[in-house]
Amino acid sequence: MQVAFTSAEILAMVSPQRTAGATAETICGIAALAQAGTGDLSFLGNAKYKSEVADCRASVILLPLDFSGEPAANQLHLFVENPSVALARICARIEQLLWPKPPAGIHPSSVVAPTAKVASTATIGPLCVIEAGAVVGAGAFLQASVNVGSNAQIGRDCWLLPGVVVGAECVLGARVRLQPGVVIGSDGFGYEFVNGRHEKVPQIGTVVIGDDVEIGANSTLDRARFSRTVVGEGTKIDNLVQIAHNVVIGRHCILCAQVGISGSTTLEDYVILGGQAGTGGHITLGKGSKAGGRAGITSDVPAGAYVNGNPAIPYMLERRLVVLHQRLPDLFKRVDILEQKTK
Amino acid sequence: MQVAFTSAEILAMVSPQRTAGATAETICGIAALAQAGTGDLSFLGNAKYKSEVADCRASVILLPLDFSGEPAANQLHLFVENPSVALARICARIEQLLWPKPPAGIHPSSVVAPTAKVASTATIGPLCVIEAGAVVGAGAFLQASVNVGSNAQIGRDCWLLPGVVVGAECVLGARVRLQPGVVIGSDGFGYEFVNGRHEKVPQIGTVVIGDDVEIGANSTLDRARFSRTVVGEGTKIDNLVQIAHNVVIGRHCILCAQVGISGSTTLEDYVILGGQAGTGGHITLGKGSKAGGRAGITSDVPAGAYVNGNPAIPYMLERRLVVLHQRLPDLFKRVDILEQKTK
């Protein structure tokens, strides 16, 4: 990982509730319990690996408060409420060290319209295009080869990775992170069938993305027919996800890779969709509802419900149907026998 | 929407068969019947919302010819054959006003090979690359960061949005619109297994796209092994769609988001595929055939047929099987009882 910390630096980042043991090693790696060696930091993120701690050779181990066990020689145990969160904080520090944001300013190879407004603390890397009237907020970082359309707004401290396209009029909140190749504001898919041809319904709405949203590589979010396609604050979207026009996604949702949301569908807050799931259009997934991977959601889902399968039905029922489905050969045989008996 | 029309301007665009009422308002928004207010235009696109017209506060409403009802005060009713089509025409005008094509010419930051032929009326925006022998037709608009490979041809009045890649030798007809990140002419996926390794089958064919085709963000269309991958005139393709090598798609088809078409498959004219559907290779989907979302099409589909499910079967049969599948717990119980009775 090309960075190194003393145990004192780790302590300062993690603020453990208590510690045990000590180490003189410099920490220059992170590894799972079974793989870690001298100079590594490890962690117990899942209780099922508890038995691996005793033999772990990491120099520093993050442990939950209720863990009991003694550190090895030259080993430091740090007790924290949530070892995974503590690890995330160390990794955030490493990320900053590995990939510091370059100094503010506009790279001379970028093409910025005279009427665009770029904050003096923003960093515009090489070969970006910023069209007329666009606004780039304080501290925002457009890494390279990013396109921002006319009148689009990029919030403060956003990070747009190479190849991102933000279309005209679209709006990003603060601290939005867009992975490479994300497209915000492509045309919604709308046509009227007239005289044997599909006549285009122009898509003149926008996309509005809330604060702290992250969107994965090559995902696509269509602009509304008119009005707005919306992604709420804190929602996280994985790679290759499709969000159609006029979709409204609530706050703090999780959409795994290759999910597709059809037009005008609403996801309320805290919805979770497994990978490759898809929804029909014009439906509502209630607050905190959840769908398994590859689910095909064709109608409204009540708040808090967990659905699975295609078409998606309540999870426990779907699991039961899968079992019965696999017992069909036996069922057909049983009916054969019954028919012979009752001849 | 940052543009405004008088009611006279709206009238000129829509050419209604008759009108009722009048308004003095300037129209500066479009909204659904229930959301519209003063200064908005609204429309009755679906008869099921008919009852919402009476309370609608829009200043102008587009209505079907058979609608009966009186306009409110300061409200103009416009009667047209198809309100959705009329709205689309207004939106087309708004789109032109919002995002006018920049003046013709080649932005100095673009890299155009000396042997490329760019029409004098074409607009090449910033940071494009146009390789040797490529042709860009009259009125075409390459917005920004577009790559056009050697000997590729871009038809007249095409609009290629930022990040589009058109590979060598590929051909686009007139008025083709490619959303951001579309890739035309990536290598087809072909290998021969020789001595434990997959030896590449070079893909030396092209992709040929007909007039008035639109393709959604980050969709990918592979070049043929040799010969051509084809998309027929007027076909519309949504985001994140995969078209494999040697596929032939007819005219006026609709492919919704995340559809995948395997190699050498043929779609005849007017085929419609729902989102996330996929087809096997080397099959034919007949004229006007249709598949539901997430359908897995593994064999030929007759002209006009509507299929669903995975593997896809006739729609009505599939719906019936879904119902019976959900009654499996009951069926197993019934067989249990029968077995006890006949012991």
Place this chain on the structure above:
Amino acid sequence: MQVAFTSAEILAMVSPQRTAGATAETICGIAALAQAGTGDLSFLGNAKYKSEVADCRASVILLPLDFSGEPAANQLHLFVENPSVALARICARIEQLLWPKPPAGIHPSSVVAPTAKVASTATIGPLCVIEAGAVVGAGAFLQASVNVGSNAQIGRDCWLLPGVVVGAECVLGARVRLQPGVVIGSDGFGYEFVNGRHEKVPQIGTVVIGDDVEIGANSTLDRARFSRTVVGEGTKIDNLVQIAHNVVIGRHCILCAQVGISGSTTLEDYVILGGQAGTGGHITLGKGSKAGGRAGITSDVPAGAYVNGNPAIPYMLERRLVVLHQRLPDLFKRVDILEQKTK
């Protein structure tokens, strides 16, 4: 195909075990048996088309060693062990002629960090960005608009097509070919749920790609949480495929279009996944195992197994269940009759 070969040149490329007949034609096209005409080369790649050879009008035909039949007048038969492989070799030659690698050197429009190391025999086309510390190996070809992140390594003779993004620290072996829009090293999708919000788990690992790997257009490969996401030597990945963080893919695997592999899953060598298949996380697909298109793989797959369906089960069982599923209407009727009989 814009290139032409004499029959002597074809002979030199193919080295047939024996020949029959002769042709005076120059070969300037490749076509299937039924479509080929004078001046074309054709081939018998699949025994089921054997009967088409007699009427084929191609000037040169590649045939398997065991084919019996006489050439037409002015027609040359070339007998080879594997006609498809022989054709691939001819096509590779054509590919080189059609799209020769431009001379070595860095296009002046590209932005290359002073600390990047670009081999003198590498070709960096227009509008690329190469960040600090990155290494581009001998003979590598970055066609145009390619982004290479800090400290990334591009192996010798790689070909990166327009719009490719290789993230910081990621490593490509030799002869890796990345189609347009591929993203290597996007953030893995990892969050901890803390106080009602998804707190980011920074993804500070890398992606390591082996020699001779090819990856299709707009596919995305996430960097590891820490450590590495791995793709083994010779593996071929189609378009729009998603590889999550910490996935380990073995050597010589085939992943068809729109496949998704969830986090920390392992594919051993020679795994084959059909289009739109998906896997759960933290599972292992054994050596040489295979899954059909659209399979949903939720648990470990033994080496050599062939699975299908969702959830994926052994292929023959899945095929049988599909048949029985379609006989459910009949089964329900049979149980109705049994119930009436035993009343």
